[in-house]
Amino acid sequence: MRLSRYFLPVLKEDPKEAQIVSHRLMLRAGMIKQQAAGIYSWLPLGLKVLRRIEQIVHEEQQRAGHIPLLMPTLQSADLWRESGRYDDYGEEMLRIKDRHKRDLLYGPTNEEMVTDIFRSHVNSYKDLPLTLYHIQWKFRDEIRPRFGVMRGREFLMKDGYNFDLTKEDALHAYNRHLVSYLRTYERMGLQAIPMRADGGPIGGDYTHEFLVLAETGESEVFYDSQITDLTFGDRQIDYDDVEQCQAVLEEFTSRYARTDETHDQALFDQIPEDRRRSARGIEVGQIFYFGTKYSEPMGATVVGPDGSRVPVHMGSHGIGVSRLLGAIIEASHDDKGIIWPEGVTPFHVGIVNLKQGDVSTDSACEAIYAELKTRGLDPLYDDRDERAGAKFASMDLIGLPWRVTVGPRGLANNKVELTNRRTGESEEMSPQEAVDRLQQIYLPVLNAGAPAAAK
Amino acid sequence: MRLSRYFLPVLKEDPKEAQIVSHRLMLRAGMIKQQAAGIYSWLPLGLKVLRRIEQIVHEEQQRAGHIPLLMPTLQSADLWRESGRYDDYGEEMLRIKDRHKRDLLYGPTNEEMVTDIFRSHVNSYKDLPLTLYHIQWKFRDEIRPRFGVMRGREFLMKDGYNFDLTKEDALHAYNRHLVSYLRTYERMGLQAIPMRADGGPIGGDYTHEFLVLAETGESEVFYDSQITDLTFGDRQIDYDDVEQCQAVLEEFTSRYARTDETHDQALFDQIPEDRRRSARGIEVGQIFYFGTKYSEPMGATVVGPDGSRVPVHMGSHGIGVSRLLGAIIEASHDDKGIIWPEGVTPFHVGIVNLKQGDVSTDSACEAIYAELKTRGLDPLYDDRDERAGAKFASMDLIGLPWRVTVGPRGLANNKVELTNRRTGESEEMSPQEAVDRLQQIYLPVLNAGAPAAAK
The missing domain is CATH 3.30.930.10 (Bira Bifunctional Protein; Domain 2)
Incomplete structure (x- = not known):
């Protein structure tokens, strides 16, 4: 969304x-x-x-x-x-x-x-x-x-x-x-x-x-x-x-x-x-x-x-x-707000675009957004033209367990930031690695609903 | 089920x-x-x-x-x-x-x-x-x-x-x-x-x-x-x-x-x-x-x-x-009863076991049931110890669009019957073919809900 x-x-x-x-x-x-x-x-x-x-x-x-x-x-x-x-x-x-x-x-x-x-x-x-x-x-x-x-x-x-x-x-x-x-x-x-x-x-x-x-x-x-x-x-x-x-x-x-x-x-x-x-x-x-x-x-x-x-x-x-x-x-x-457990979070991950309107950050965000959806995840993309501080505050308040932050400085080195809402810890990695990591994190959640062996 | x-x-x-x-x-x-x-x-x-x-x-x-x-x-x-x-x-x-x-x-x-x-x-x-x-x-x-x-x-x-x-x-x-x-x-x-x-x-x-x-x-x-x-x-x-x-x-x-x-x-x-x-x-x-x-x-x-x-x-x-x-x-x-369109049918297909308790029909039904579920379909398996006529009447009444009928005579030639509820037409085929055919039939229904290209 x-x-x-x-x-x-x-x-x-x-x-x-x-x-x-x-x-x-x-x-x-x-x-x-x-x-x-x-x-x-x-x-x-x-x-x-x-x-x-x-x-x-x-x-x-x-x-x-x-x-x-x-x-x-x-x-x-x-x-x-x-x-x-x-x-x-x-x-x-x-x-x-x-x-x-x-x-x-x-x-x-x-x-x-x-x-x-x-x-x-x-x-x-x-x-x-x-x-x-x-x-x-x-x-x-x-x-x-x-x-x-x-x-x-x-x-x-x-x-x-x-x-x-x-x-x-x-x-x-x-x-x-x-x-x-x-x-x-x-x-x-x-x-x-x-x-x-x-x-x-x-x-x-x-x-x-x-x-x-x-x-x-x-x-x-x-x-x-x-x-x-x-x-x-x-x-x-x-x-x-x-x-x-x-x-x-x-x-x-x-x-x-x-x-x-x-x-x-x-x-x-x-x-x-x-x-x-x-x-x-x-x-x-x-x-x-x-x-x-x-x-x-x-x-x-x-x-x-x-x-x-x-x-x-x-x-x-x-x-x-x-x-x-x-x-x-x-x-x-x-x-700062809610911290949803991964099993019930409304969106699996928030994407924060630090420079909305910038061609390269916009397209990096679009690519991450589309790829996360392809992997079966449900991302919330903050594509508003707002200050970074306001975007972070909203994401912290609504409590999505993971956030990907995309800005021009990181992208120059092909890096985005993946942040854990609970610990506040951030890690730099390539957009591809961030998507892979998120898929890995949510694998148990997405599989938890699978029916037991046919009864 | x-x-x-x-x-x-x-x-x-x-x-x-x-x-x-x-x-x-x-x-x-x-x-x-x-x-x-x-x-x-x-x-x-x-x-x-x-x-x-x-x-x-x-x-x-x-x-x-x-x-x-x-x-x-x-x-x-x-x-x-x-x-x-x-x-x-x-x-x-x-x-x-x-x-x-x-x-x-x-x-x-x-x-x-x-x-x-x-x-x-x-x-x-x-x-x-x-x-x-x-x-x-x-x-x-x-x-x-x-x-x-x-x-x-x-x-x-x-x-x-x-x-x-x-x-x-x-x-x-x-x-x-x-x-x-x-x-x-x-x-x-x-x-x-x-x-x-x-x-x-x-x-x-x-x-x-x-x-x-x-x-x-x-x-x-x-x-x-x-x-x-x-x-x-x-x-x-x-x-x-x-x-x-x-x-x-x-x-x-x-x-x-x-x-x-x-x-x-x-x-x-x-x-x-x-x-x-x-x-x-x-x-x-x-x-x-x-x-x-x-x-x-x-x-x-x-x-x-x-x-x-x-x-x-x-x-x-x-x-x-x-x-x-x-x-x-x-x-x-x-x-005879309802005829559900494939898009809204409560179960995609009914499986009728003509000889409940017979080892070979039971195991053929189980295999079809499990395989249909693996393919993402939702079958209803009539595993009751009832006459064939009663089973057919129930299936017709509740209106599932497709029925697979499994009996000992057909199985001797590796055949089951696939029946269309609307036309009443039946066709003999192997259990494998029946499962493939049903998957093919429901492909448009299962894909219809897929989201349009990411917005």
Whole structure:
């Protein structure tokens, strides 16, 4: 993309309404615009990151064998009366009357609707296991929306639902989700720690929250420092392998890690003192097993192997897609702006032309731009007629991990500068070397989405 | 995808509620499920087609230089009070009160919001031309929702908005949209004819509707039969070239083609009688130029070259993304089911194993399945233990354009059968030849999304 043709309204001043750094930086970098309390437009740069995150979530869900569908944003109140949650949910549910005075609501979650889809179409245990998920806009009418997309009212969430014949099968689905979430967050450059959590209004005994450590986190968390040494890495997982998934769950949840809601000081004190940590965390996902809580009242049953009807065992599993942008920025920024991890950056590299209008720098930039695109990369070329300082400041603010700087002095020796946003280190090399290096850097990112061996 | 692991709830019986063929076939093929009047879940197969259509729209919009953003589904009523449309819009607008009794609405369109974004961030004519678009869920509270996704209440639409300094520039944006729409629909296998239309509640003197001819269309249309001979084909267009875009507009709109709203019998009668046609049409898009209708009351101005502030000239341009599924099916089906054009088919090819469990047919199917995926194709492998007749009926119903049939008798001579869904013609060939042929068939589809030469 050429910046002269893009819509990137960066702000020079810190917006007053933003209390936390991610909100401030998203506004300054021209990523979002508030349209009403807790309701945002995603400007082009913000949308690009949102789509990268969404894409990673889709790829990892489908790698785990989960099937995408899309439920609507509005739901009939009648479904929620069946489960008993229409009255329970309180003021956070946005209730709506249509022109015929029928009760609708803007879905805050989809257990009822997906259970309705299941009961309408699935009849036999032979169609199990089944996990359906969608990524759709939700609404929760927060009394005090704040912190930008971290606590918005209209927000994008991935929510998935497993249907299994037995509790044992459903717990495998639970484990499968835990494994896929570990992969998902790592691809976004995040360490998200699964912590034992509280069921809340969804219900359920088995539940883990995934938390990203950050000073501005809304939850207080307590953990054994050994847990932050764990990484999932690029290990191959067979998601059908019950033992393999169980082993990952045990590896990542056997050390103490809890939010304040489930914290147990006596247990915590058993950890050697030098490994005890308390910190703040941002919740970016949660998984639940809740058995027959919805299938029983709503009649979601299958004919089992013995010919009798049994309610299915279910769980639900969420990732806060829009909130992740805030969490990533909270975990990765400096005083100049955002520092995107390579997995989610809106553009892979910025090209800064130090002398726009100069025939040789223009043509060198054009060549680099075209060659990067040929290699499958997505560059942002700052082709505006602006001072170098302003161009650098914009690039630092929007946080692309790599920058190629092209000026007449370097070009005289066939050199451009490749700069790492995180370390600030620059290296001179030929344009060709810069393109090769960038391709090498992004190879793991571009290949990460490749499907596992045909299933 | 293996059918044994997919969620494809096809219906054997014709659903009673469906009055038109696309609605009936979408229900029978397990593509959608109604959740409330005019509100649908998109089951996995339906979502796949929806995403293919969305992807084509994105690619063609971006090829034309238009910039994607994403505005929220809910909007503040205050914005609509500024334009005066809050009171005008009537009962089709879904009005909502939040917990603090503030007036919100579920956006039926986005002129006001995008104008607000523009006025907040753009100040100079140097930032023009600018066209912003999004693909987002909309809601219109139709009094009698019907015909499935053709006249739903919650529906997916692409709406784009151009901002230009002069009327002349804005009319180029209008032409650019017309050209991009012609390309868009042709990639979906549709002939959509631009017809002179009526401005309606959006307003504006310049407006064309795009109509797909189909017996079940809601509009009566009148046209010169020469217009159906026009195709856009694979001509290269420079979207910045004013004359080139104007020439396409003239080519496609100089012959008589109008809906009943703007029909002029006297003009129509001037066409030679053998070329006069009247038929039914389904509206799948509309483009508007409306000048300063929103920019003036809402204060969307820029500083012009002479230093004075002027309101920008605007237009809006819509494609009915979810409705297109219905339109495509209305235009392309037979009594066995849907016939997807290759550009939008949910899976590129179906593989039917005639003897599931037989070692040699199973392994031949596996090899074909894996090889198709390696070539970048997306096959659906019917690996269920079902009768051949049932497998054929399902494949015909869901309408994949090509089928590979693998059975022990053919395999004894290293033959499989490649069948064209539209013509019903089958040809025997080796598995290798079938894979090669399919790759060849889909080459234009897979390449159609490739970006034009770097801009």
